[in-house]
Amino acid sequence: GAVVSQHPSWVICKSGTSVKIECRSLDFQATTMFWYRQFPKQSLMLMATSNEGSKATYEQGVEKDKFLINHASLTLSTLTVTSAHPEDSSFYICSWEGPGEKLFFGSGTQLSVL
Amino acid sequence: DAKTTQPTSMDCAEGRAANLPCNHSTISGNEYVYWYRQIHSQGPQYIIHGLKNNETNEMASLIITEDRKSSTLILPHATLRDTAVYYCIVRVGQTGANNLFFGTGTRLTVIP
Numbered sequence: 001g002a003v004v005s006q007h008p009s010w011v012i013c014k015s016g017t018s019v020k021i022e023c024r025s026l027d028f029q030a031t032t033m034f035w036y037r038q039f040p041k042q043s044l045m046l047m048a049t050s051n052e053g054s055k056a057t058y059e060q061g062v063e064k065d066k067f068l069i070n071h072a073s074l075t076l077s078t079l080t081v082t083s084a085h086p087e088d089s090s091f092y093i094c095s096w097e098g099p100g101e102k103l104f105f106g107s108g109t110q111l112s113v114l
Numbered sequence: 115d116a117k118t119t120q121p122t123s124m125d126c127a128e129g130r131a132a133n134l135p136c137n138h139s140t141i142s143g144n145e146y147v148y149w150y151r152q153i154h155s156q157g158p159q160y161i162i163h164g165l166k167n168n169e170t171n172e173m174a175s176l177i178i179t180e181d182r183k184s185s186t187l188i189l190p191h192a193t194l195r196d197t198a199v200y201y202c203i204v205r206v207g208q209t210g211a212n213n214l215f216f217g218t219g220t221r222l223t224v225i226p
Contacts (some may be wrong), residue, residue, distance in 0.1 A: 043217060044152075093157045103148075110155070
């Protein structure tokens with residue numbers, strides 16, 4: 001199946017700093033990609049939908065100025081958590097709308113904010 | 115948006131078939147049924163999807179009822195590596211994830 005690379009796998013940062021998470025589709029190109037977050041023992045929650053060349057659409061309750069999405073190309077997107085706080089600690093996952101009407105997911109990034 | 119309901123958890127003996135049910139009684143005519151699974155601390159993995167016909171691939175089989183209000187994912191010979199949370203999702207293909215709703219899923223435990 002198609003491969004999505006996400007890194008870092010985990011990151012620990014101090015409160016108030018910013019963290020950038022990168023997500024690449026390695027063997028296919030796609031216009032649309034998504035960012036999710038997942039708290040322990042909970043399901044995935046969609047944060048935003050991003051189309052290359054357009055501004056991302058954020059779900060209700062997700063602050064666009066806090067979670068900056070840069071959809072640089074058909075294979076690269078980044079999520080920057082700005083001024084991170086302990087409540088932002090979560091598992092962040094990206095996915096791309098890939099071939100065959102399927103979503104392909106990255107391996108996730110565990111963010112811990114101290 | 116159609117949503118799904120699944121049992122919270124299930125156990126299955128290693129080597130036996132695992133049958134995971136899903137109800138999607140409000141599914142629309144153009145919505146597909148997708149199954150993904152998530153192994154602990156990893157991103158979800160695509161398993162299979164279908165519209166109205168039964169589907170089979172190297173991982174699993176998907177049985178969709180004639181009225182499309184429910185479906186069953188079948189792992190024919192469960193192994194310990196199949197222990198994961200399985201998500202049943204309905205969505206319109208290739209129109210974005212605005213309507214992509216991950217429910218609580220079914221936590222499948224394969225027992226030796």
